Amino acid sequence: MTILKKTTLVFAVTASMHSMYSMAADFEFDRPGDGFSTTTTPVGRLAWEQALPTAQYQEFRTLTGDKGNQTSLKADMLLRTGLMDGLELRLGWDGPAWSKTRFQGQHFEDDGLGDVTIGLKKSIDLKDDKLTMAVLAQALIATGNDGFTAHDDIYMLASSVNYKYSEGLTTGITMKYEVQNSDWAVTAVPTLGYKIAGPLSGYSQLVYRKAESQDYEYGLGSGLIYALSDRAQLDASIGVDLQGSNKSYNGGLGISYLF
Template sequence: MAILNKITLVLASSLSISAMAAEFSFDRPGAGFGTGITPVGQLAWEQGLPSASYTETTVDGAKEKTVTLNGDMLFRTGLTSSMELQLGWAGPAWTQTKYKGEKHDDSGLGDVSIGIKKAIDLKDDKLSMAVLAQAVIATGNEGFTEEDDIYSIGTSLDYAYNDLVNTGITMNYAVQDGHWSVTAVPTVGYKIAGNLSGFSEFIYSKTESQDYEYGLGSGLIYALNDRTQIDGSIGVDLSGQDRSYTAGLGISFLF
C-alpha cells in the first residue's frame, strides 16, 4: 500500500467539477489528475485538511497500528493556454504508532514536487487529454520522505459521456533509484444533485521486484461557487495481508 499512499498524497482526480470554462478543473481529490489547465495569470490552491492513512500489520505475532496525518498542498498556475506549472508539498505531517501497548509519536515535513502539465488538443468536444511530467524531490525529514527522488511521466484521458457521467483513466510511469513502476487509475465521475458530484476509482500499481498492488477509492465533491470546491474521499487497499486505508478532506480555490 506504500506506493498507493504516495501516489494518493501527490496527487488527484480525472473528474472535472468546475462550472467555469470546460478546460479548467481542480485536480483534487483522487489518485489521478485532471485534463484541465489553470488559466494564465491565475492561481489554483488545492489544500488537504488533512489527508490521512491507517495501516494495521502483524509484527512478531503482535498488531502494529500506524496513523498518519498530513496537510498536503498543490499550487498550479497557467504558463500558456495549454500548459501549467505545478508546485506541490506533502506538508507538515504527524504519525502515531501503537505496538504492544506502547505509543510512539513523530512529526516532520514532507517532500516537495514540481511538474509541468500540457493539454493535448484531440479536436473532440467530449474527449480531452493531458500529459504531466513531475519530479518529487526528497527534501523531507527522516520518516516523512521518499528518501530518493521520483521522476514520472503521466497521461490522463477524460471522456464526457453526457452531462451527468464522465469517465477517464490516468496512466503514470515513474522511476525511483533505478526501479520502475506503473500505475493505472480508471475513474468514473457522476453528478448527484445540484453542485454535488461524486467519483469512484480503481488503483492498480506494479513496481519492479514487488507484488501487484490494488486499491479502491471514492469521494464526494461540492462546488461552493465557480472558484471554490470542498471534497472528501476514502480509499482501501485490496492487496496483501495488512489492513490499510486512506481518507481525506480538502478545499480548493482559484484566484
C-alpha cells in the first residue's frame, strides 16, 4: 500500500470516527420525565435506558372512608435504535414489578411483569438552530400480569417541541393523545431544562392530563441528570400529584447508555 493510500485511509477513518462521536454528542436520552426528546438514535446505534428502579407511593380511601396505601417498584426499560436518519424504533417494557398494599392493619404483597410498548419516533427538521421537533406513534400492548397492566391496549400519538434559549436554558412541551377502548385522553407536559454546573443539569415540569369522563389530573416533577460522557448518563427524579385529597408520589433512579 502506497503512502498516499495509507494517508487517505487514515483520514477516512478519522473522519468516520469524528462523525460518529458528533452524532453521539447531538443525541439526547428520553429519561427522565414524562416528555421525550426531539432527537432520534443515530442509524446503527442502540440506546438502552433503564430504571434502577421507578418507585410510587399512593394513598387511597374506600367508599366507607377506610384509608390505605400502596408502594410499588418497577424496573422499566426502553430500547431505541436508528432505522434511518431521523427515524427510530422504540421497544419498551415496564419490566418486573412489585407492590405492597397496607389496608386495615394488614399488608398484601404482589409481584409480576408489566406491559410492553412499541413505537416509532420521527424528528422534524424545522430549519432552525434553536427550535426542534419530533413526533411519536406508540402502542402499549397490555401483556402484563394482573395488578401491573393497563388491561386494554393503549394507542398514542404525541409531539414534542423544544426551544433552546441559550447553552444553559431550554424549554419545551410534549403533547400526548391516547385512545383506549374508544376513550380519549390528552396530556400536556411543559418542561424547563437548565444547566447547573459542569456535567450536571436539571429539569422541572408540569403534567396536565384530562381523560374522558374523568376529572382533571395535575402533577409536578423535577430531576437531576449527570452526564458521564456523550454516550452515558445517570438520573434521579421525583414527582407529586396535586389533585384530590389522596397523596401520591413517584420517583426513581436511572442509567442510560448509547452503544
